[in-house]
Amino acid sequence: MKRLKKRAEFLAVARGVRSARRAFVLQTLRLPDETAEPRCGFTVSKKVGNAVVRNRVRRRLKEAIRLDTAALGRPGHDHVVIGRREALAQDFARLRADLAGAFRQGRADRRGRDAGTTVADASQNSHRDHRGEPPGRTR
RNA sequence: CCAGUCGGCCGGGCGGCCGCCUCGGGUGUCUCACUCGGGGAGGAAAGUCCGGGCUCCACGGAAAGACGGUGCCGGUCAACGACCGGCGAGGGCGACCUCAGGGAAAGUGCCACAGAGAAGAUACCGCUCUCCUGCGGACAUCGGGUUACCGAUGUCCGGUUUCGAUGCGGACAUCGGAGACAUCCGAUGUCCGGUCGCGAGACGGAGACCUCCUUCGGGAGGUUCCAGGAGGGUAAGGGUGAAAAGGUGGGGUAAGAGCCCACCGCGGACCCGGCAACGGGGACGGCACGGCAAACCCCACCGGGAGCAAGACCGAAUAGGGGCGGCGCGGGCUCGCGAGAGUCCAGGUCUUUUCCGGACCGGCCGCCCGGGUUGGUUGCGCGAGGCGUCCGGCAACGGGCGUCCCAGACGAAUGGCCGCCACGUGGGGGAAACCCCGCCAUACAGAACCCGGCUUACAGGCCGACUGGCACU
């Protein structure tokens, strides 16, 4: 899954649906462009621990998503995974199961649509608009 | 063997599957994908406490001043506040450890409390010399004096001492009474006390001693001691303090004192050793020169400022700036079919500043130029480089030779899962070798331009040198 890298993109996804698990919090944003490739970003704040701990949390989450990227990703959705300290020690199989559940929950939530339109208005200069369809379209 | 000191090093290993970043080669449908090969976190990558490289800015050169830093001596280093060696001071039986360790006779300042005195010493108690005085007070009278006051006499009060009586207080004894006892009360006697009261006598520091006189009451003189006052001399002793202006002993003195002497301490011309810091000796001085500069400060030396988010290049769309050319000549209102006329209102730039006055511009189109946001490229890893070895040096380090190329991201790669082994630790089994099970088992911790140091964190382990003790030979 492609990575989110810009601060503006993270702020946009933060307005989407949140679903919390023990080891992480998942934010999901439904995009107006249904065919857009699914993307994902990671946030691990300084509260979690020092640099080694933060790196490890992010890498475990990243690996779990990589292994199930076909099952988790659907076109037209952006995600941000906020790592928690529990992701350091949690059983890896359990981590994968939690991620799958959180992704399903995020997509099922209808509120993502409204958030998507407003964000699209706010970030209309983003390069996504160059290849995508015009905003404001409803399904 | 036990206890300890110092220095150096490591900080998991092998393998499987699926992945990530980057470099080079190849292929393709060539801002990407595939494939082959190489590389991919640390001793601290950390904290950001110093020093440099590099880049930009500033600057005619330098110096001074201000500000900041450093501070024994010598060396090493690109440089340093780092390191090495030495010296000094302190600590430890020792190996060894710790130290911002220049200047207090350049100046200013501080040293609370206590204490007499806290820094050009002081003088409270005390010690001591000389001189003077030798019950005190009040009142009255007289005399002297301008006054202040002084002297004499008297009275009163206080004072001192002796004696007496006795009250008082205490102890003891006897007797009587009360009470179950403990004990209490009263009387008498003896002894002691004298801070109180009474009476009488004496005194004039009421003290001691000596001599003389005597009417035996006392008087005169002297010595010594005592008390008070004035003027000196002291700094030994007391005590305070963190610190008291050399220490101890002796001589000396009125008492004392480096006043003198011996020893110790201190300063110290000069001599010797050392590149130096410093060390050894030391004529002589006779004791000044307390501590604090991590108080201000003085002296010596060093420092232009900022930082890779430095800096360089490219740069779409939109908006805006400048230049040139062409066309046009502001806006509102009223009248008019219209051309146009009337009226009102400006704004900017220049004219040195304000006012007045004057000139120009304002819109549209085209071309060009420069700045610049998101972004992209670069800076970006051959270096004060790593490893090995030899030589010089006590060492830090320097030199020669050989060999190697070894992370390069930018929401940030080096990961996930698993097996075996090593070591540690806990539990269980076994006589033992050993076996089984558990540990998020295995710390501290993640490059962000680079390098040299410092500091801090760290499970566990290895090696070497040395010290003290015990035992054995």
Added chain:
RNA sequence: UGGGGCGUCGCCAAGUGGUAAGGCAGCGGAUUUUGAUUCCGCCAUUCGCAGGUUCGAAUCCUGCCGCCCCAU
């Protein structure tokens, strides 16, 4: 990356060489029939930590720890 500030009782805080004010809270007592108010008393042992300078350190110096803020 660079710069600045703070840390003192449970809370808010004063004090910048001489042995740690004050307020709130808490505890005990008095006043009151009871409560509130008021009054009195108590309440700091490593002044974030560790070293050092000094006779003496919350204060001065050095090194750490934690928190906050600013610029880019």
